[in-house]
Amino acid sequence: MSSTPLPAAEAPGQLRRRIGVPDAVMIGLGSMIGAGIFASLAPAASVAGSGLLLGLALAAVVAxxxxTSSARLAALYPASGGTYVYARERLSAFWGYLAGWAFVVGKTASCAAMALTVGSYVWPGQAHAVAVAAVVALTAVNYAGIQKSVLLTRIATLGEEVRDPARTIPRAIPIALGITLVVYALVSVSVLLVLGPGGLASAGAPLTEAARAAGADWLAPVVRVGAAVAALGSLLALILGVSRTTLAMARDHHLPHALAAVHPRFKVPHRAELLVGAVVAVVAATTDVRGTIGFSSFGVLAYYAIANASAWTLTSAEGRPARIIPVAGLVGCLVLAFALPLPSVLTGAAVLLIGAAAYGICRVGTRH
Known part of the structure; x- marks a missing residue:
């Protein structure tokens, strides 16, 4: 019997490295396009009105x-958890924890929004029931192993499962982002031309309504199917990303350590995935799309603000981007976060404060 140790990625309790550049690009597209096109256009139009395209341009710069900041950090720290890991290593344990907390709560809301988007396009009258069914089904797929998933998540949070992360991640993220921005722009312009800012703001399923308004009723079912499939891909991606950050936080005892378990056969964080799936199902059954998107946006922008602050500390030898990039990213995230509707800002800020308070209480308890 050989005594040769397993490679680091195959050791017990570790995740497998099986994602290359093409897979990573598809991972990014699955999350970015699904979330923006099918769930966010109407809420964005209700806030920005005719300034939607200007808002899209600003969002593109911040994105x-x-x-860029996330790609440079992910190449340096190829472990599950994304900015939770980067901020912990570059700033402090507290900022790492706060980034992880912001990601988990923000992206949990994103998961619910995506599930409700599936319901809105598949069966508008039973959107909540369809949303819960979608969450249960995709959680089961995730549990069986990442290799059975066609679309996965934001790429940086799966750093521990990427092959040659120093090469793969910096290449995949800009490619996925560029394709996503082109799609965003084309679809936004088309829908605005057909529905107008007011019509888009009040639309429940914007792309379907745009097809009907353009006199292409035959296209509506195709759009509904395409929207549902894309939203399902995004939901699958988001659940995976949240579960990986939950895994990383549990490893450091910032969440119950039982959630750090990795399935011995499937090599996935099965307990974290089951918990995330259960929470998302409850949120999807009890909330609406617009409320979850606003809350999610605040949490995710806080997460990326911390990512940019972390990237600012990199040295040139560590692959630091031009200083203007993390500075512009940090300022842009803060401006966009506080430009959200007031209820989203207040709720998001309150949840972050609760997370910070919990961290402080736990630290005091550990010292005693």
């Missing part, structure tokens, strides 16, 4: 900064 580029976020992607």
């Amino acid at each position: 580029y900064c976020n992607a």
